[in-house]
Amino acid sequence: MxxxxxxxxxxxxxxxxxxxxxxxxxxxxxxxxxxxxxxxxxxxxxxxxxxxxxxxxxxxxxxxxxxxxxxxxxxxxxxxxxxxxxxxxxxxxxxxxxxxxxxxxxxxxxxxxxxxxxxxxxxxxxxxxxxxxxGFQGVVKRHGFGGVGGQTHGQHNRQRHPGSIGACSWPSRVFKGMRMAGRTGGxxxxxxxxxxxxxxxxxxxxxxxxxxxxxxxxxxxxxx
CATH class of the missing domain: 2.40.30.10 (Translation factors)
Incomplete structure (x- = not known):
């Protein structure tokens, strides 16, 4: 041993x-x-x-x-x-x-x-x-999101936005580590x-x- x-x-x-x-x-x-x-x-x-x-x-x-x-x-x-x-x-x-x-x-x-x-x-x-x-980039460039093509997921006229990020009454919060916009590179x-x-x-x-x-x-x- x-x-x-x-x-x-x-x-x-x-x-x-x-x-x-x-x-x-x-x-x-x-x-x-x-x-x-x-x-x-x-x-x-x-x-x-x-x-x-x-x-x-x-x-x-x-x-x-x-x-x-x-x-x-x-x-x-x-x-x-x-x-x-x-x-x-x-x-x-x-x-x-x-x-x-x-x-x-x-x-x-x-x-x-x-x-x-x-x-x-x-x-x-x-x-x-x-x-x-x-610099500060959105979710499409930072994480490779495809954008929201249809009128759903919490938005309809912003193609490069993330859309809905949370759930309903449970858990009533956004989980840590959610992929969102922020500083990229460096x-x-x-x-x-x-x-x-x-x-x-x-x-x-x-x-x-x-x-x-x-x-x-x-x-x-x-x-x-």
């Missing part, structure tokens, strides 16, 4: 990744002639700005930074943090918990991590980004299992299959 807590097996998972910027979408032809939609990402190079370990921080992690930032627009504590790593101020800082075993002892403060050092063609990655903000979205189709090391570019959340030039986190 195993007496170890179940979460002990989860935190032992090793993960690595890199920070990138979404360039845009395109398509390529696969070996069997299929047209595959893909996203071009400028992945790295990232600078190691902090290395955490169990002795001092209680867990293992590597902090990476990406994207140049003007010093006048950088808070002073961050300026000192970047100078300690021997690098210029950066725009995006992300911490990767439990970097993979093969990187242990090789990732030190001030080192540069490139895409070809983390990924190889054929790998499956997870992409994390902030989806495009749509959320943290994670898309899993995107295949790395091509790596261009001389330009720090990755070509991954499928779509990646976010607008052009927005930051993307790639995890392996």
């Amino acid at each position: 195993c007496l170890c807590p179940w979460w002990k097996f989860i935190i032992q998972h090793k993960m690595s990744g890199i920070i990138g910027k979404k360039v845009g979408m395109t398509s390529i032809f696969s070996a069997d002639g299929r047209n595959v939609a893909c996203t071009l990402i400028e992945a790295g190079p990232c600078v190691v700005t902090q290395v955490k370990n169990v002795d001092t921080d209680g867990y293992n992690a590597v902090q990476l930074a990406f994207g140049e930032r003007k010093e006048k627009n950088t808070p002073k504590p961050l300026i000192g943090h970047f100078k300690k790593a021997g690098t210029t101020p950066k725009q995006k800082v992300v911490e990767f918990r439990d970097f993979r075993v093969e990187f242990e002892g090789q990732v030190n403060l001030g080192n540069t991590v490139k895409a070809e050092e983390v990924f190889v063609e054929g790998d499956f990655v997870d992409a994390i980004g902030t989806s495009k903000g749509k 959320d943290r979205v994670k898309v899993i299992n995107l295949r790395v189709l091509k790596i261009y090391p001389e330009k720090n570019l990755l070509l991954v299959s499928g779509s990646v959340p976010g607008a052009k030039n927005s930051f993307v986190i790639l995890e392996k």
Whole structure:
């Protein structure tokens, strides 16, 4: 009988990744002639700005930074943090918990991590980004409602409105979670299992299959 807590097996998972910027979408032809939609990402190079370990921080992690930032627009504590790593101020800082075993002892403060050092063609990655903000939207755009075609469900001349939202004397209220109009987009979205189709090391570019959340030039986190 195993007496170890179940979460002990989860935190032992090793993960690595890199920070990138979404360039845009395109398509390529696969070996069997299929047209595959893909996203071009400028992945790295990232600078190691902090290395955490169990002795001092209680867990293992590597902090990476990406994207140049003007010093006048950088808070002073961050300026000192970047100078300690021997690098210029950066725009995006992300911490990767439990970097993979093969990187242990090789990732030190001030080192540069490139895409070809983390990924190889054929790998499956997870992409994390902030989806495009749509503002306040109605139920047709936000939830894909078809609109009310007939003169029923509580309304007759407003095709894109939700119609009736409640019941009668029971339960005499609207249930929580009712799909209604509201702010749409601008959320943290994670898309899993995107295949790395091509790596261009001389330009720090990755070509991954499928779509990646976010607008052009927005930051993307790639995890392996």
